[in-house]
Amino acid sequence: MVASEKHILDLQNVSKRYDGKTILDNINLYIREGEFVTLLGPSGCGNTTTLRLIAGFIQPDDGKILLEGEDIAGIPPYQRPLNTVFQRYALFPHLDVYDNIAFGLKLQKTPTDEIDRRVRKVLKMVAMTDYEDRDVDSLSGGQQQRVAIARALVNEPKVLLLDEPLSALDRKMREDMQIELKEMHQKLGITFIYVTHDQEEALTLSDTIVVMNEGRIQQIGTPTEIYNEPVNCFVADFIGESNILDGTFIKNGLVEFIGHEFECVDKGFGRRAPVDVVVRPEDVYIRRSQSGTQFSGTVRTCTFKGVHNEIFVDTDEGYEMMIQDYNAFEPGERVHMLIKPEDIQVMRKECTSNVLSGTVRDAETVRILGGDFPVANSFEVGSEVKVEVPFDGIELMDNLDDGVISGEVHSILYKGNHYHLTVRTEDGDSLYVDTNDIWDKGDLVGVKFIGQGIKLSKAEDETD
C-alpha cells in the first residue's frame, strides 16, 4: 500500500510539559493517509506522549493537532475516529473475547447482526475465530494482543495507534506478529502510528520512521534513509551498529578521520570543520593483502554471529573499528581496510565544546552550574562570563565529594578511541565529556575542570 499525499494528521508546533519539565518540545510532523509511521526512540523520548496527545488522553500545552485538516483540540477521546492498542492490552477482564471486541460497536448502538458480522470478520483477521467465548484472562499474551488489535480494528478507525504493542511478547512471537501487523496494514489501508523503542521493529514495519530523543524529533525518513544517512550521532548510534568517529571535513569530497584522509560524497561542511563520521560495520572492507586498501590494523577479536563475523580491529593509529564480514579472521592477524566514499556519512557536530555561563566570584573562582570552580580570571567580581570548556577539559570522579558539582552519566557514545559522555547535572543541565575511562549509564559522578583549555569571555548582553 503506497501512502497517498493527503495528510491525515498534522502536528504543528506541539509542546507538552509536566511539572515544568518539557516532555515534547515543538514537534512538527505530518502523517499521510494509509502510511505506517513509527515513532522510534528510547524510553522517555516522548513518543508515547505524542501518541497519547493524538488519542486525546492528554492535551498539548502549545501547538495544534489537525485530523484531516480540522483542529481536534476540543474533541474528547471518545469522539475521535481513532483507536488505540495499548502496551499491556488493557482488555476488560469481566467481558469475554466477543464482548471485548463488540464493546465499541455496542456503545454506538450498532444493530446486533452487524456487530456479529463485524466481530467475526476481525476475529478471522487476527486468527482467533474459535476463541470468542473465552475469558480474556485465560489467553496467552500473544492471543490477548490479537484480541486488543481486533477490538480496535472492529471500529474501523481512520488511524490505528499502537503503543509498543509487542513489547510484552517473547522474541519469536514478536517477529511473527510484526509480519501479521504489516500484512494487516497492507490489507486494510488504515493509517498506522506505531510507538516503539525497538529499532529493528521500526525498520521492519515502517513506511516512515520518526526518530525522537528527549522530546525532540531527530530525523524523519524512510527506514533506508534513517539507516544510511543518519543526521546525527544519536540517530546513528540508536539505529543499527555503527562506528562513530570524530573527524575533520577538509574540503568538499574529502574528510579526515582515524588518522587518514578519505574521499567522501558529502559537500558543504566548510573547510577544516570538525564533524562526526559514521561508518556502518558492514561497509568496512577487510582484506589480508594490502593492495588497494587505505589503512591497516591488527584483529583483536572475531565472533561468529550466524550470517557474518563481527571483527574488532585495532588500527595502527590506535582506533578501534567494528567490522562485519563473511570471512573469519584470527586474533592477532594483520589486516588491511578500505572504506568506499559513498559509505561514509558525514554529520555536522552539534557542538564542539561546552558553552556555559558563569559568575565571577573572585580572581580564582567562577560560579558555574551552581558550583564554585577554580578558574583564574581577570574579570570584575560579580560579572557574568561565558565559559567554554572543551570536551576533554572535564574530569569525572567516582567520589562525588571530589568534584565541584555532581551529575549522572546520561548517555555514552564510543568514538573509536575514546568515550563521549553526556553528563546531566542535578539541575538538569548537560555537560559533554570526552574520556578514556569506562563509565556506565546512570553512574553518579563528581565533576571538575582540568587542563588549560578553558576559555572565558565577557557574557554578551542577551535581551531576553
Added chain:
Amino acid sequence: MSTAKKILAKGYLWLLLFFMYAPIVIIAIFSFTEAKVLGNWTGFSMKLYQNLFSGSVGGSLLKAVENTLSIGLLSAFFSTLLGSVAAVGIYNLKGRSRQAVTFLNNIPMLNPDIITGIALFLLFVAVGITQGYVTVVLAHVSFCTPYVVLSVMPKLRQMAPNTYEAALDLGATPGQALRKVIFPQIRPGVVSGFILAFTLSIDDFAVTLFTKGNQGLETLSTYIYADARKGGLTPELRPLMTVVFLVVLVLLLIINRRSANNNKK
C-alpha cells in the same frame, strides 16, 4: 519427639480457639434454658427464643435490633458510595498527594472509638444539630468510609493500566467507562466494603453512645449497656446474642469465600 511436637502444636491451637470462643459458646448454650441468672441450667427450653420473637419482653429490645439493622444498612450504603468514589479519586492522584491522602484515610481507623465519639458529639453540639437517628448514621458513615476506601483500593490497583483510557478510546463517555468498565472490575471490593461497613456499624458502641442524643434512641449495644446498668441482663439477650453471632459468622464466611474466589482468578 516429632509426635510430641505435633501434640503440643495442636494443643496450643485448640487452647487458643477455646479461650476465644468459650464465652460465645457459653452464651449460646445458656440461651436454651430459662434460668434468669446466667450459669444456672434449669433444663432445655426454647422459651427465651419464643419470648424474643413473640415480643413479650417488650418491643424495646426488638426496636433496638431494628434500629441497629437500619442504621447499619443506611451507613453501609452511604459509606460505600462515598468510599468507592473516594478510592477512584485517590487512585488517580499522583505520587505524593496520593500518599498523603491515603495516610489521612488511615488515621480515623487507628483513632480510638471513644475519641471519635466524643469528637463527633462536640461537632454536632457545635454545629447545633439535634442528636438522634440522623447523627448516629452520619457518625457511622464517617468512621466506616475509610474502611470502604481500603477495601476498594486494591481492586483498582489490580486493574490493567490504561483500562479507563481504553474504554474512552472505544467510544465510552467518562460516565459509561465508569459504569461499564471500572465498576464491574472493582465490584468485589465494593461489596466487601459494604459488608465490612455494615458489620462495623452493628458492632459499634462508643461512637453511638455519644451521638444518639437523649430522645430515647437505642441500638442493640447501647440497649444492652443500659440494661446491664439497670441490674442484671435480660435473659432474652442470650438467644439474641446467639442469633447476632450466627449472622456475623455467615457474613464473614461470605466475605472469605469471595476473597478466596478472587484470589483464585
